[in-house]
Amino acid sequence: xxxxxxxxxxxxxxxxxxxxxxxxxxxxxVNGVALWCPDDSPSVTGVVAADLMSDxxxxxxxxxVLVTGLVNVQVIxxxxxxxxxxxxxxxxxxxxxxxxxxxxxMKVPVFASxxxxxxxxxxxxxxxxxxxxxxxxxRRA
Amino acid sequence: MTxxxxxxxxxxxxxxxxxxxxxxTGIKETLKHMGLxxxxxxxxxxxxxxxxxxxxxxxxxxxxxxxxxxxEVVIDVRDEGPGIPDIAQAMQEGYSTxxxxxxxxxxxxxxxxxxxxxNTDEFAITSEVNRGTSLVMTVRVS
Numbered sequence: 675x676x677x678x679x680x681x682x683x684x685x686x687x688x689x690x691x692x693x694x695x696x697x698x699x700x701x702x703x704v705n706g707v708a709l710w711c712p713d714d715s716p717s718v719t720g721v722v723a724a725d726l727m728s729d730x731x732x733x734x735x736x737x738x739v740l741v742t743g744l745v746n747v748q749v750i751x752x753x754x755x756x757x758x759x760x761x762x763x764x765x766x767x768x769x770x771x772x773x774x775x776x777x778x779x780m781k782v783p784v785f786a787s788x789x790x791x792x793x794x795x796x797x798x799x800x801x802x803x804x805x806x807x808x809x810x811x812x813r814r815a
Numbered sequence: 816m817t818x819x820x821x822x823x824x825x826x827x828x829x830x831x832x833x834x835x836x837x838x839x840t841g842i843k844e845t846l847k848h849m850g851l852x853x854x855x856x857x858x859x860x861x862x863x864x865x866x867x868x869x870x871x872x873x874x875x876x877x878x879x880x881x882x883x884x885x886x887e888v889v890i891d892v893r894d895e896g897p898g899i900p901d902i903a904q905a906m907q908e909g910y911s912t913x914x915x916x917x918x919x920x921x922x923x924x925x926x927x928x929x930x931x932x933x934n935t936d937e938f939a940i941t942s943e944v945n946r947g948t949s950l951v952m953t954v955r956v957s
Contacts, residue, residue, distance in 0.1 A: 728924035731861050732933075736853070744921050751836035752921070755843065755864045757857050780840070 695801055697760055697783055700739050703801055704762055704794045706785035709769055710778045711760070718759045721802055723795040727752040734758055741798065743791045745769055747776050754780040762787055764794040821849075821883040827870045829896065832920055835871040838879050839864040842890065849883065855954060858934040859888050862952045865927040866892045872917045873897060874947065887936075890952045898944040906932070906940075 698714040719737030725744045736757040743765045753761050766788035777784040825838035843860040870877035874896030882889040899905045913923020932938045937953035
C-alpha cells in the first residue's frame, strides 16, 4: 500500500496543498499500466467499483474512475456515457485490442492492473475514502 | 413542438451486443454539438443508453428518435419484440428477466427502467405483449 502515487499524494498533503487526485495518482496506486492514456494529469473526483454496468450507471458520478473485473466494449461505452475519467481493468485480465481501440476512439483512458478488484479498490479507497463523497441521487434517493 | 424542433432517428438492432450503445453515443454527441449543459446531456445519455440496452437485449429491432426543442429533449423509443406483460413489476428495482449472456455483458441487474425514471423529468412506457414496447423520455432544458 505504499506505491509512488501514495508518496506523492502524502508529500502534497504535508505541504498543505489542497490535494487533487489525478489519473497519475490512480495509476500509481493500483500499480497500473496505461493501455491508452495520452495525458495522466486530469483530476479524478472519486471511484466506483463494480462488474455490473447497470450499477455503474446508477452509482457513478462524473469524473469518477471505474474499477472493474469485467472486460468488454460495453465497459468503455458505459464509461463514455457516464462521463467517467478512466477505467481500471483489475485482476490482470487480458484486455482485447477492440476494447482498447474503442477506448481510444471514445477518448476514455484505460489502465490494466494485476491487483484483485478488492485490492485495487482498497488502495483507491485509501486515496479517496476519507474525503467527503458526493453520493449523487443514488438508488435509494 | 415548435418550428425550432430538431429531429433525428437512430436504428437499433436486437441482439447486436457489439454495437449496443452506438445510438446513445450518437445522441450524446449531437447534444454536445448543440451546446446543451453537460449535466443535462449526461442525464439524457444515461436514459437513452439504458433504453438502447433494453432494446438490444430483448427486442428484434427498435428505433430511437431524438427530438430537441428550446424547452426540452425528448427521446421516443419504439421496439418490435416480446413486450412487457407486467410494467409495474418491471419498474421495480432488481426485477429482471435477463439471460446469462446479458449479465456477462454487465447488464440485467433490474435497474434499467428505474434508472430511466431517475434521470428523466417525464417517463411514459406502454407495451403490448408479442408486439413491442414504447418509451417516451423527456428531460426539460430549463
